[in-house]
Structures are given as structure tokens and as C-alpha cells.
Amino acid sequence: MAETIEDLVSPHEPPDRIPIFTAGEIEGLNTTPQSFGHLAWSRFRRHKLAIIGAVGLIFIVVMFIIGPSFSPYGFDERNIADRLQGPSFDHWFGTDEIGRDLFVRTAQGGRYSLLIGFLVAVLATFVGTILGAIAGFFGGWIDGIISQMINLVLIVPALIALSVFSKNFGRDAVGLSLVLAVLLWTRIARVVRGLVLSIKEQEFIMAARAAGASNTRIIGRHVLPNVVGAVAVEVTLLLGTAIVLESTLSFLGLGVQPPNASLGTLVADAKGSIESDPVRVLIPGFCIVWIVLCVNFLGDGLRDALDPRSKTERG
């Protein structure tokens, strides 16, 4: 219990010294100003989930990249004598119907899934943010055209686009990523557009305009920083969505084609024997869950770190 004023002010200081705060200290004016990047990094570092996500992601990426070199088996190497084995010391994740080592295949497939997800996220975010901000800010016929493009993409189902495009683009990582990005930029564009619609009606935009700022400056300096938090969350959701969508398409046989394999292909291969050997479905399945989980943790950390209005301390 606090008995005296000294206890209230500073319980750990000797009572003979009553601290005197200047107005500057109370208002927090005496702290050295930090750049936005610095603040964001320090907030990010203190975000436990984000660190867990980053570590988990690095771990699985490293496993996917250097893991196969510990194994004597090749990605497409068949060994009929050893087919359909459960996990063992020789084959960490077991083998499939034609005796291919599933650990090596999982690593290879995981790499492929990550590559596609990353390409899609970068492409779709770039296009979606810019088009969404332009549509929301300028309104009028520009908004009309961009919104119609968004609606058009929403109407045409992903599977049709894929089955049509795959004839022309092939089904390698880049072609598949392009098609997925064309399908996925709309979500981020809609979110950004919605936010910008309400941001541009706020007073500080009017103030910037009154101060003579150009449209480019208002969008770049005043509007976009306010959507960065939402975009960061969306990017990670998008990276997750891209990996999930790619694996779903591969699961249905419409995405990555043999001889390449992604995590979705591996689940599809194992689906038939799920009752007798559920582990074979679970391993690639949980690899996807692991990746998406870590990516989303990262996004949560980014959201807290990049929001210009969130304070240095949580609360």
C-alpha cells in the first residue's frame, strides 16, 4: 500500500529525493526523435508472435533448402523395393507408391509452393495497392474503370482462368504465379479503395490540400501511410492465400503439373490411402499449415509495427 506521496511517485527511490519532472519529460518531448523505420523495427522486435513467425518461417525454409542434401535420395528417384514405407531412419517421412523418398519430395514441393506464393504476393500487392488507392482517391470515371476490372476478375472463376491460361503460359512457377496474381490483386485493391474512400474525407487531407499539396504528394505522403497497416495484414493474408490457393489447385490437379510437385500435389497423391496411412496426408498438409501460420504471425507483427498511430509501448 502506498502511504506517502513519495511511494506514489517512485516506490524504488530513496524517500529523501523527490523526483521533479519537467514539462518536457511529462509530454515526452525530451526523448530523441526516432525515424519511422526505427520505431517500426523496435516495435516489431518486441512482438513475440512476429518473432515466432519469423523464426518458424526461416526454420522451414532452411529445412526445405538444405534438408535434401542430408538425404541420399533424389527427388524423382524410384526404388520399387522400398515402396509405401512408413517413416523410418532411412526415409524420414516414408516413401510413396513407387518408392520415392517423401522427405525429399516434401522439401522440393515446399520450395515450389513458397516460391509461387512469394511471387504472387509481390505482384498482386503492388498492382492492388496502387490501383485501389487511385480508384478510391480520384473517384469518378477512373474509379469506375478500376472497379469494373475488379468486378470482372471477381466474376470469372479462378479455375476457368487457369484452365484457359495454362494452355498459353504453361504450368511452371512463373506462369502459375502470373495467373494467380491476376486473380488475387482485387481483394487488396478493394480493401485499399474502401479505406481511401473514408480517409480522403477526413480533415487532414483537406488541410494538406489547402496547404497546396499535389495529388501525388497527398496520396504518397498522407493517404498511403494510413493504409500501410491494413496492406501489411493483407500482404501476409495474400501470401497465405496464394500458397493455399496454389496447393488447392494442385490438389485438384489443375496447378503444378508432374514432374514438378508442390505440397498440394503431395496431399493429392496421399489422399487415396488416408484411412490406412493418414500420416502421409498430414505431413505435407501440416507443412502448408505451418508456413501459412508463420506468415500470418509475421503479418500480425507488421500490423502493430507499421501502424503510424500505434505508440512505442503496447496499450
Place this chain on the structure above:
Amino acid sequence: MFAYITRRVLATIPLLILALYLVFVGVSLTNDPRSSFYLCLPRCQDGFDRITEVYDLDTPVLIRPLGWFTDAAQGDLGDSSAIGEPVWEVLRTRGWNTAMIALPAFAISAVLALGLSVYSARRQYTFGDYFFTGLAFLGLAFPSFVLALLIQNVLGVQLENWFGIKPFNTGRKSGDTFLELLRDIALPLLTLTILSISADSRFGRASMLETLGQDYIRTARAKGLSENKVVWKHALRNALIPLVTLWALSLSALLGGSIVTESIFSWPGLGPAFLQALGDTDLDLILGIVLFTGVLTVMFNLVADVLYGVLDPRIRLG
């Protein structure tokens, strides 16, 4: 408002036509119904000619869709070769089956997600928040096929007494009694609910937190309003705006048929029909489903935009 809605509906018609046109041309360019006839050509000229006539293949591909549009404008969507019924009939029965799991899944997940996001935002960084946020993270990380396979294998196979032995593969039409129906839809419904609740509640929490940090909320608290009134009356309206977009998208996606979930549980909805149409290149059925899902998407987006204006009068519709 009425003028706005009319204008929006009129504006979407060319969009739908463009989408259908692109699908028609795209599918026609990449699939040739006569491909199996080329090898035997001199002998099977009759069959070759019949296919040419049925699919109107002598017309250049860019104006071939006109025939379909003319029929569609008169209410004739053609016949599905993959299923062997008129496309209208397929859309009606399959759409109804899809709605049976889509609507409850949407309603349950929307209500629960809203409650969860308000709870998590009000008690940020408490145990409850961490727990539900963790669950949402986990649900969001599961691809639908992994979740569906897992639920089917655990609840449908390993614990077979709960839901009967693979009730969805027996081909039985959905339940004679309400309880049977409930048992049949339980597992796909569970899958869809888990999937949409995770996305909704995560987004809702972020949006609610954002709103609760605004100055006008501090004002509302400062003037002595109860916390309940602040949250449900002042904050909710603004926090709902991003959620409405998400709901519009997810409802139209759910009603358009969830391909993976319905296929894995052998639920005779629109999703498996679409896969079948795509596999057999059943152009009429593909176009019919695209038309159906397109109308749904456009409709719910319109509803979302109208709701924007209702929730935040500063957003002017025009």
C-alpha cells in the same frame, strides 16, 4: 438511392456479358470438341459434320458466342452434356443443395465472428484474446482440403458411429427427416464454418481495434457513456465497414459452391458440378455456372456498397 441501384444494375449487365464472352472464347480456343475426330477423318465425316453443326464451329470463334447470348436472352441456357439435364435444372437443384450448407455456414460464422472480434478487441492481450486469436490463426492456416480431409477422416471415419459410415458417399438424397438432414450437412457445414469464421474474426478484430483507438471513441467515453454503449453503438458501425466487404465476398463465394469441400464430402452442390463441367468441357454448363456465380457476386457487392453508405453517411453513393 433507387436511381443509384438501378444505375449499378444496368452498369453490371455489360460486365457480365463481357465476362461470359471471355469465358466462351477462352474455353473455345483451348478446347476443340472435334479433336478426337481428326485422325479418322475421311471415314467419320458424318460425325465430324454433326459435331461441327451442334457446336456451331463453322462460325468464327469471336462471333460464335452470339448464338449462346441469343438463346440465353430468351431464357434458354442449353443442355448440360456432362450431367444430361437442362442447365437451368442443374443450377436449380445443385444451387439449392449448395445453399443448404452455405447459408447456415455463413449465418453461424458471421454472428460468432462478430462476437469474437468485439470480445478480442475489448480484452486485447488477455488470455481470452490470445486463445481466440490463436484459434483464428490456426483456422486461417488450414487449406480447405486439408481441413476437410481431416474432419472427414476423424469425425466421419475414425468415429464412424457419430455420423454413420461415410454418410455422404451413399448417394442418398439429403435427409428424409430433419435430423438426418442435419447429420448429412454437419461435416461440410463444420468445415465451411471454421474456414470463414477464422478469416472474419481476425479481420473484425483488427477493424474493431482500429476503431476503438479513434478520438471520437475517447470522446464518447469521456462524456460518461457505458462501455457497452460505446462499443455496440458508436464503434461497431464504423468497425463493420471493412467486414461488410468481406461478408459480401464470402457469401457469394459460399453460395457459388465450395468446390473442394463439397467434392470431398460428396455433397451434390454446384462445386462438384463445376469441376465435372470443366473436366468434360461442358461449355453450356460452364457458362451457366459462371452466369449464376457472376450474378451472385455482382449482387452482393452492390449490397455491400449500399451498406457502406448506410453505415457511414460520409461515404456518398454516386
